[in-house]
Structures are given as C-alpha cells and as structure tokens.
Amino acid sequence: MEQLRSELTLVLGETVSRLETLSEQPFSWLYALYDRHGHAMPLVAKYFRHKGRAALEAKKLTMLGHEGMIKVPVVYGLVLSQQKPSHEVLLMERLGGVSAEAPARSAARREQLWEEIVEGLLAWHRIDSHGLTGSLDSIQENRWPAWFQQRVEVLWSTLGYLRPPFFTLEDRQILYRCRQQLPHLFRHFSDPSVLIHANLRLSAILKDPHTDRLLAMTQPGIMLWAPREYELFRLSDSGAEASLLQYYLQRAPVDEGFIWRRWVYQLWDCVESLVHTGEFDRPRFDHAREQLLPWLG
Numbered sequence: 001m002e003q004l005r006s007e008l009t010l011v012l013g014e015t016v017s018r019l020e021t022l023s024e025q026p027f028s029w030l031y032a033l034y035d036r037h038g039h040a041m042p043l044v045a046k047y048f049r050h051k052g053r054a055a056l057e058a059k060k061l062t063m064l065g066h067e068g069m070i071k072v073p074v075v076y077g078l079v080l081s082q083q084k085p086s087h088e089v090l091l092m093e094r095l096g097g098v099s100a101e102a103p104a105r106s107a108a109r110r111e112q113l114w115e116e117i118v119e120g121l122l123a124w125h126r127i128d129s130h131g132l133t134g135s136l137d138s139i140q141e142n143r144w145p146a147w148f149q150q151r152v153e154v155l156w157s158t159l160g161y162l163r164p165p166f167f168t169l170e171d172r173q174i175l176y177r178c179r180q181q182l183p184h185l186f187r188h189f190s191d192p193s194v195l196i197h198a199n200l201r202l203s204a205i206l207k208d209p210h211t212d213r214l215l216a217m218t219q220p221g222i223m224l225w226a227p228r229e230y231e232l233f234r235l236s237d238s239g240a241e242a243s244l245l246q247y248y249l250q251r252a253p254v255d256e257g258f259i260w261r262r263w264v265y266q267l268w269d270c271v272e273s274l275v276h277t278g279e280f281d282r283p284r285f286d287h288a289r290e291q292l293l294p295w296l297g
Helices: 002-012 053-067 107-125 144-162 169-185 228-232 239-251 258-277 282-295
Strands: 018-024 028-034 040-048 075-080 088-093 132-135 138-141 205-207 214-217 223-226
Touching: 002 018, 002 040, 002 075, 002 088, 040 053, 053 075, 053 088, 053 107, 107 214, 107 228, 107 239, 132 144, 144 169, 144 258, 169 258, 169 282, 223 228, 228 239, 228 258, 258 282
Parallel strands: none
Antiparallel strands: 018 028, 028 040, 040 088, 075 088, 132 138, 132 223, 205 214
C-alpha cells in the first residue's frame, strides 16, 4: 500500500498522506485517498492486479453513464504502473451515500428505492445490442445460448487443467450434467441481449442515508450485452435482494426458464471466480447445486 500511495502522490502532483480500503473484490481493491492535511480527496483509486481490467471498467462506466438514468462514478484517469507487481489503477469520482444493504426507515421508503432502482435498470435494458452478445473482452454477433455454451466449455476445459484439490467428484458431476443439459435448459430461449450493469447486488448500490433515495450504482461487471435474466441472477433468493428481484419481475417479467437458469448462471459464475482468481465460494456453489438438481432430470 505504501508503494501505491507514493505512485498516486507522483501522478496527482499532491501528497497522498494515506489510503483507506473501502472494498475488496476478487479482481480489485477500492481505496479512499486523503491529502497532506488528512482530509478526504474527491476521488477514489481502484487497484487492479490483472492487466486490461481497469480499461474495461472505464469503458463500461462510460457506457452506463452515457446511456442510462442512474448515476455511475465519473472516470478521471487510468494509471498503468511500471512497478512490480504489475498493476493498473483507475481514478474515479468519490460518491457519497451508504450501501443499499442498510435497512430503509420504512416499508414505503424501501418500495420507493426499489422503484428507482428498477426504473434505472430498465432504462439500460431498453438498449438493444442489435445482435451482439458477450463481455467487453469477448463480444460476438451471436445468440445468447450459443455464446454462453462457449463460455461454459472454456471454463470446463480450464477447470480440468487446474484440477483444484478441494473440488470434489460430486462438484464435477453436477457441472458435467449441467453442461450436457444446456441445450435443454435453454430450449426455446429467444430473449434479446441488452445493455446490463452485470453486478446487480445491494452492495453495489448507493442511497441517501437520510431519505433512502437512490444515488448511484457502482462496481459494474464486464458483461456488456446479455439478456435481462443475466442481470438478475446475482440477487439472493432471500432477504432484501429477493424483495428487489420480485419487484423487478412484477414490473418486467422475464422468460419462465429463469426459474432454473438463474442457478445455472450462479454455478458457473462460481467456477469463473475460481478459474480467474483462485477464490471459491463453497456455500454459494452448493446452494446453486441443490436448487438446480431437480431441473437436471
């Protein structure tokens, strides 16, 4: 962290006295910056340990900000460090507010917040991809089921190469069965791909602590064009996130196959995290496996 502080001091031309960790993700760390007097600076630094990720996030934030109704952080600059370990830093606007995970002061305020979030999401979801599908680093003119099956094949092959010792035979069996059943699980699927945020969680949403009104959405994923159901699968099936999910579905229903495909997405999302970061969310994987089993026949 001391090396990063020195780098940012040089880049900004102003002393950065300290960094404060705001959040940690598999691919990145977000830091608040403080000046020589100990005052918070009006920007944050997002540190990426994988080459190219910072530029992808900058591009995604720019698209979301230009096309939507919900505020997202403004990107100020990108720092490509020559220091080891290799890393990149995205300089962004510092936003106020608290996480939407914090309970609302009343049921009416919570419903108002859900309404604002859903309206903002639907503004993005009305932007058609015109036949394009995929993530920022893998956009194709393709149908979503075919694109997703390609992605699964790459993950399956990579997992076979890595062979993590904690991955059990039962884990591999459920993935194999799911992989074999993909044509059936996506049968008759025809929803178009649209612009998505791709990391829809309450922790990525900021609200005003006094009014519970929506302020912004942060931490987008790299998936760019995908069907609306792929936006929703990260929401939990219990608690406040389940309430937000139901509110969205009441306003804008998706294909009924989402009932089982949400667990397909969650299962392979856990695998992707394992492949790319070495981190494996065992409880989340096991929950998805249990929910998916009845649909595999």
